[in-house]
Amino acid sequence: METFESLVRAEFAPKNTYLNTASTGLLPARTVAAMRIAVEAAAAGDPTDMFADVEASRACFARLVGVPGRRVAAGASVAVYTGLIAASLPEGAEVLTADGDFSSTVNPFHVRSDLKVRSVPLERVAESVRPGTALVAVSAAQSADGRVTDLSAIRQAAREHGARTYIDASQAAGWLDFDADAYDYCASAAFKWLLCPRGVAFLVVPEDLGGLTPLFAGWVAGEHPWDACYGPIDELAHSARRFDESPALFSYAGARRSLELLEELGTDAVRAHDLALADRFRAGLASLGHEPVPSPGSPIVSIPGLGRRQGELSSAGVEVSDRAGNLRAAFHLYNTAADVDRLLDVLAD
Numbered sequence: 279m280e281t282f283e284s285l286v287r288a289e290f291a292p293k294n295t296y297l298n299t300a301s302t303g304l305l306p307a308r309t310v311a312a313m314r315i316a317v318e319a320a321a322a323g324d325p326t327d328m329f330a331d332v333e334a335s336r337a338c339f340a341r342l343v344g345v346p347g348r349r350v351a352a353g354a355s356v357a358v359y360t361g362l363i364a365a366s367l368p369e370g371a372e373v374l375t376a377d378g379d380f381s382s383t384v385n386p387f388h389v390r391s392d393l394k395v396r397s398v399p400l401e402r403v404a405e406s407v408r409p410g411t412a413l414v415a416v417s418a419a420q421s422a423d424g425r426v427t428d429l430s431a432i433r434q435a436a437r438e439h440g441a442r443t444y445i446d447a448s449q450a451a452g453w454l455d456f457d458a459d460a461y462d463y464c465a466s467a468a469f470k471w472l473l474c475p476r477g478v479a480f481l482v483v484p485e486d487l488g489g490l491t492p493l494f495a496g497w498v499a500g501e502h503p504w505d506a507c508y509g510p511i512d513e514l515a516h517s518a519r520r521f522d523e524s525p526a527l528f529s530y531a532g533a534r535r536s537l538e539l540l541e542e543l544g545t546d547a548v549r550a551h552d553l554a555l556a557d558r559f560r561a562g563l564a565s566l567g568h569e570p571v572p573s574p575g576s577p578i579v580s581i582p583g584l585g586r587r588q589g590e591l592s593s594a595g596v597e598v599s600d601r602a603g604n605l606r607a608a609f610h611l612y613n614t615a616a617d618v619d620r621l622l623d624v625l626a627d
Contacts, residue, residue, distance in 0.1 A: 282547050282611075289539060290612035295596040295620045300421065300449060300578050300608035303473040306539050309532040313475065316531040328527035331534045336519075338537035339468070339480050342545065343451060343458035351481040351521035352530070356446055357382035358494070358523065359465040359481040363413070363444055364390055366490050371412035374441070376400040378602075380421045382467075383446040387415065404431035411441040418450035422601045423571040424578025424608075426454070433460055442488075452540055453549045453577055453610070458482040471610060472540065474533035477526035483518045492520045548611050552577035555609035555618050562622040571604065580604040587625070594624050 280288075289306035296304060312331075319326045332352050340347040353359060364386040367373070372394040373387045379400075387395045398406045403416055414436050419426050429445065436443045442462040450456050452471030458464040464482040468474035483490060492499055492514060499520045500506025501513040514520040540548065556577045563570055563581065571580045585600035592598075598621070599606040607621060 282543055282551070285539070285543060286611055292612065295617045297607045297609060297613060297617060297621060298597045298599055299470055299610040300424070300606060301470070301599050302476075303452075303470050303610065304612055305475065305532065306473060306536055308535040308539065309473070309475065312535045313528055313532040316528050320528075326531075328531050329525075331527070331530045332522075332525045335474075335478065335530050335533045335537055336480070338534065338541060339451075339466075339472075340482075342472075342537065342540060343447070343456055343464065343466075343482065345458050345482055348517035348519075349482055349485065351483065351518040352525055353479045353481060353521070353523035354477050354526055354529075355382070355479050355523075356448060356465045356467050357386060359463075359479065359521075360384075360415070360444070360446075361386040361389075362481075362490055362493060362521065363415075363463055363488075364393070365493055366488070367393060367412055370394060372396060372410055374398070374403065374406055374411050374414045376403050376416045376420075376427070378420070378422060379415075379417050380446065380448070383415060383417050400425055400427060404428060404435040407432070407435040407439050407441055409439055411436075411439055413442045413444055415444040415446075417446040417448070418454060418456060419576055419578065420573075421449050423580035423604060423606070424449075424573035424576040425571065426450075426573065426576050429460070449578065453545065453552050455545060455549065462488055468533060468536075472533075473536040475526075475529040475536075477529035478533045481518065481521055483521065487518065487520070490521065494523065495520060496524050498522045498524050543611065549577075551611055552609050552613075555613055555615065558615060558618045559607060559609065559621065562618065563625075566622065566626055568625070577609045578606060579609075580606045584625070591621070591624055596621050596624055 337347045340350045369392045375384045375397045444463040445461045447466040451466040468478040469476045497507045500511045584605035585603045588600035
């Protein structure tokens with residue numbers, strides 16, 4: 279029987295100390311192989327059904343976040359889906375966001391000058407929901423520093439005041455115990471913790487489709503897509519598929535394999551692995567006299583003032599990020615204790 283460690287070893291062999299999943303996740307070997315087969319088939323003129331990969335990816339993501347596949351739209355960009363939600367709001371609607379949240383999560387609301395966008399510190403989002411708040415839009419985990427949002431408090435406050443919720447799970451899906459069914463809308467880029475190629479993103483909507491208008495509906499949004507290639511679509515998909523973007527098929531050929539691997543490993547096992555490494559790193563930072571941004575329960579660790587060392591670390595074969603002057607390290611399933619110790623050793627020099 280394959281173990282967590284043997285599955286991971288079979289799929290990943292980084293040639294450096296890669297601690298930058300919060301920017302881009304590594305691709306599993308099975309994903310690379312699937313994309314290579316798809317590309318070579320296209321070059322040879324061999325027919326392949328990559329639309330089946332889209333459907334398999336949709337179903338797998340749905341299982342990972344706890345919703346039926348009919349509630350999941352498949353696309354390429356969180357910003358596009360944020361824009362779709364922003365377009366659905368009435369003039370004058372109030373949107374509550376967190377200070378410094380990722381631009382793709384918040385900017386489409388600001389582009390609409392007739393909306394009232396209010397931003398508060400992350401820790402105050404739940405208490406800041408008020409009568410008249412139409413939507414709370416926030417990331418499940420902050421890109422800049424890894425802080426995990428108190429989603430249950432936000433969900434409760436939103437329900438009490440009749441507000442809808444929109445959660446960006448791009449820095450959470452794949453490791454966080456995340457139940458998308460608890461929120462009205464959820465979007466996630468898949469090229470980070472979900473280990474998919476770029477060009478894959480998902481949107482979760484309510485059973486009633488959340489009052490969204492499929493503004494960018496193309497032929498793939500039809501209930502019978504191959505009968506909806508010309509002229510206006512007579513019948514939109516009855517499911518969230520009406521919000522599909524025309525898919526980047528080669529990316530989805532790989533995404534299917536990445537998501538299947540995460541299902542095999544299990545989110546609980548991934549989370550336990552990731553958080554143990556992050557805690558090891560935090561303990562090592564304390565011994566070096568560094569204090570990271572408080573982000574308990576997160577595999578993302580951000581150290582103020584050390585972002586300037588990102589180039590030096592990269593030259594030493596350690597890949598991390600410089601975010602707003604902070605050094606950001608992200609620990610995922612392919613990382614080991616040796617990776618943590620290597621980063622600490624370089625920082626100690």
